[in-house]
Amino acid sequence: MQDAGYTIQDMAERCGMTAHTLRYYERVGLIQPVGRARNGHRRYSEADEAWLHFLHCMRATNMPIREMQRYAELRELGDATSLERRKILEDHRTAIATQIVELQQAHALLTHKIANYKKIEQRIRIGGPMIAEPEPDCSLAPAS
Amino acid sequence: MQDAGYTIQDMAERCGMTAHTLRYYERVGLIQPVGRARNGHRRYSEADEAWLHFLHCMRATNMPIREMQRYAELRELGDATSLERRKILEDHRTAIATQIVELQQAHALLTHKIANYKKIEQRIRIGGPMIAEPEPDCSLAPAS
DNA sequence: CCTTGACTTTGAGTGCGCTCAAAGATGTAC
DNA sequence: GTACATCTTTGAGCGCACTCAAAGTCAAGG
Incomplete structure (x- = not known):
């Protein structure tokens, strides 16, 4: 069947x-x-x-x-609801744009932090000075 | 206090x-x-x-x-865990990149559909032909 | 005929991430 | 002194979006 x-x-x-x-x-x-x-x-x-x-x-x-x-x-309900439906999609599109911005910011932050980890690992490998940069980990506070 | x-x-x-x-x-x-x-x-x-x-x-x-x-x-646990922590961040960064792509695709799709709604509304206003384009609403199937 | 497997239904259960309720302590303002 | 706001704790409750369990139907293959 x-x-x-x-x-x-x-x-x-x-x-x-x-x-x-x-x-x-x-x-x-x-x-x-x-x-x-x-x-x-x-x-x-x-x-x-x-x-x-x-x-x-x-x-x-x-x-x-x-x-x-x-x-x-x-x-x-058909075409008569076009306006309202469009509004829903427009609102969602706005929400998406906001999300993209947040994600891009987080992406940049992570790139920065990952680079910092690489530095730390380098110091460990060469047995260099263990005096880490200010806040080796969680820094990049409020604004950044 | x-x-x-x-x-x-x-x-x-x-x-x-x-x-x-x-x-x-x-x-x-x-x-x-x-x-x-x-x-x-x-x-x-x-x-x-x-x-x-x-x-x-x-x-x-x-x-x-x-x-x-x-x-x-x-x-x-301190610097000794740098590698593992970095991996977590790298994985998350990858996940973020994926999300951004999905969001961008959805954004484009919505822009397309919103434009389509505007056309429909135009047709309604001018009392034009109500023969909608193929799938006035949900089209943009699989690939697009 | 019997098993296998993909489907059907209904209603209950799950995991996540909060979110709140209740009861109580403390410090400030009138 | 007493009201009020702001905090404290513990444990329970909630909303969302699935996800699954149980019991049953059906068609094909051996």
């Missing part, structure tokens, strides 16, 4: 989620009840796949399930 | 955490038992602040508490 469409396992792999998560998303209304094969098994369409990819992308960037539910709900 | 140092409230504000969280971090060993005023209240030092800022930065970039605990533990 195949009845056209992807099985839940296929879809899970394609979208980088587990089958558990796919059923969960359906339960909480993130995706409309999915088509079934004659034996009752779920069969996912290409459209389902696109939507699930989108959901995955939003979750991967920390959009709360609640907000995704709201978006999915509006989506069911 | 002041006994030198920041109160827990001060420190919470300075580090962008709550007092609850500061106590929690102390409980779970992320920060060594903090100095006390004569009345038993915590008094945080500048060094505490630097360390807490670092912790905040790591948490804000999704380092698990577990890993922070491991790092804090090694830190107590």
Whole structure:
């Protein structure tokens, strides 16, 4: 039996989620009840796949399930909800931009600290002076 | 009474955490038992602040508490643990880089979809043809 | 016929990271 | 002196997003 469409396992792999998560998303209304094969098994369409990819992308960037539910709900209502949906996406985009900045700052901080560790390791190897720089570890306080 | 140092409230504000969280971090060993005023209240030092800022930065970039605990533990053991600590930071830096890429991709996707919503709204305003583009909403499937 | 394996459902359980409640001590302001 | 704010402790509770357990159905293979 195949009845056209992807099985839940296929879809899970394609979208980088587990089958558990796919059923969960359906339960909480993130995706409309999915088509079934004659034996009752779920069969996912290409459209389902696109939507699930989108959901995955939003979750991967920390959009709360609640907000995704709201978006999915509006989506069911058609073009009339375009404005509100756009606002959700714009807000999320802003949140993403903020996250990127934080991550970039942390990245820079880590690069700095990693270099510092290399120095410490060098001193240890050559048996050099063990007088560490001010705060060998956790420094780079408030501002930096 | 002041006994030198920041109160827990001060420190919470300075580090962008709550007092609850500061106590929690102390409980779970992320920060060594903090100095006390004569009345038993915590008094945080500048060094505490630097360390807490670092912790905040790591948490804000999704380092698990577990890993922070491991790092804090090694830190107590001094320079001999430099290599292992560096590895932790390098791994986290890698994780951050990955996150940044994901976020950037999502950002681009959202920009695309937001533009699409603007088109839809335009069509609605001018009462134009309501034949939407293929998949007005969730498109931009797998690859894109 | 019997096993195997992929699926189904419902409801409960898990792990993380806080977050709060309750009861009590202390210092400052009126 | 008494109200008030701010802190203290311990242990429990919570929200989120899964994640799993149990019991059952179904189709194919040997």
